[in-house]
Amino acid sequence: MSGPNTDYDPVEVTPLQAEQVEAARDAALEAVAAAADLDALKQVRIDHAGDRSPLALANREIGALPPQARKEAGQRVGQARGAVNQAIATRQAVLEAEHEERMLVEETVDVTLPTDRRRRGGRHPITLQSELIADIFVAMGWEIAEGPVVEAEWLNFDALNLGPDHPARTMQDTFWTEPADRHIVLRTQTSPVQARTMLTRTPPIYVACPGRVFRTDEYDATHSPMFHQVEGLVVDEGITMAHLKGSLDHLAAQLFGEGIDTRFRPSYFPFTEPSAEVDVRCFVCRGVDADSCRTCRGEGWIEWGGCGVVNPRVLVACGVDPEVYSGFAFGMGIDRSFMFRHNLEDLRPLFEGDVRFSAAFGTEI
Incomplete structure (x- = not known):
């Protein structure tokens, strides 16, 4: 083996x-x-x-x-x-x-070296708010009208049925330029733009007038000597308060959310008759459980602006026949609307130029 x-x-x-x-x-x-x-x-x-x-x-x-x-x-x-x-x-x-x-x-970076990097500029929140409001009216078929901030006394007062003895003409409310006999003021509302529009156009007229206005108010959390308004004017045949109510309800819903409407309270303005104060339904509590709402303070409504049917005297002063045409007008603060939308309690940051404030509200470039 x-x-x-x-x-x-x-x-x-x-x-x-x-x-x-x-x-x-x-x-x-x-x-x-x-x-x-x-x-x-x-x-x-x-x-x-x-x-x-x-x-x-x-x-x-x-x-x-x-x-x-x-x-x-x-x-x-x-x-x-x-x-x-x-x-x-x-x-x-x-x-x-x-x-x-x-x-x-x-890859060492010397943080002590001077830099040429600059922060990118941005558009102010009030500018964006004004353009948003303008876009809403343009979508409704209206036009946007503008005018000078330094205005003739006649256009700022007389054409709007504010007579020589009206309190708004006093030095406590109006900035007057010198010499006084020129009768030139810083406009106290954007209503002179409405007068200019009626003097230069033939009805029908559908215009919104945003812009800066000036009054001798104290500068505090809720007042400023310079602020922003938007006013609307419609002059056409057969215009009534119902058209005014529908227009403001649409504007309120676009600015503050669906389901937000308005209400009228009787008031007085020289350039409208009848006149009303406009309240917007509280966009926080929407009128439900208003007692605990800090925004409307239990009212369920927030004061927004003024409105009314255009006074026939204003139509006559601007060359419009009140026997043929009627109209409505309204005005509210753009700054106030911005504060409503963002729940701000102090007006002053809007005018102090701090870029950190602007950036906090989605500033566009």
Whole structure:
């Protein structure tokens, strides 16, 4: 009976020869040492430690050896691969440290240097609010009319049925220019634009007049000597208070949300007859559980502006036949409407020019 065959050639597979393994290891170590950066080291890892590297291919040939030779060949190849992997890890740590040091030097920012960076400018919230209101009226088919802020006394008062003895003409309400005999004022409302429109156009007239106005008010949380108004004027055949109510209900719903309507309270204005104060339904509590509402303070309504049917005397003064045409007019503060929309309690930040205030309300560029 024959015994086991112990005759074999341990170097029969060429890649497993000691010289070949040592050559592959030395070549890998030289490549690792020569890698100048992390990208180069990454390529070295692929070439000398990857699945297609010489040592990886040699490791696959171990299975072709007789069992008695596998241990020695496995140790030889394993030691060579371990040396290569250790060298790669050591070199990577060195290169990463060099990379971080280089970044600290190259990307250092001297925060003490002067900068030419300027904050981007923006449009003021009141400007945006004015344009929003103008867009609402344009969508209704109206036109936008504008006029000068320095106005003739006749257009600011007389044409609007404010006689010489009316309290609004006193120095306590109106800014008058010098000399006084020129009869020039800073307009106290945008109503002169309505007068100018009726003097230069033939009805039908549907215009909205936004702009700055001036009154000698104290500057505090709810008053300013300069503020913004929008006034509306309609002159056409068959115009009634019902048309006025519908227009204001639509404006209120567009500004403050669907379901917000208005109510009228009898009042007096020289340029309208009959006249009314306009209240807008509280957009916070909407009239429900108003007792606990801090916005309307239990009323369920918030005062918004004034309105009425255009006084026939105003139509006559502006050359419109009151026997043929009738109309309505209204006016409310743009600043006040902005405060309503954003629940502001102080008017002054609107005029103090702090860009942080403007940015807080979605300033557009």
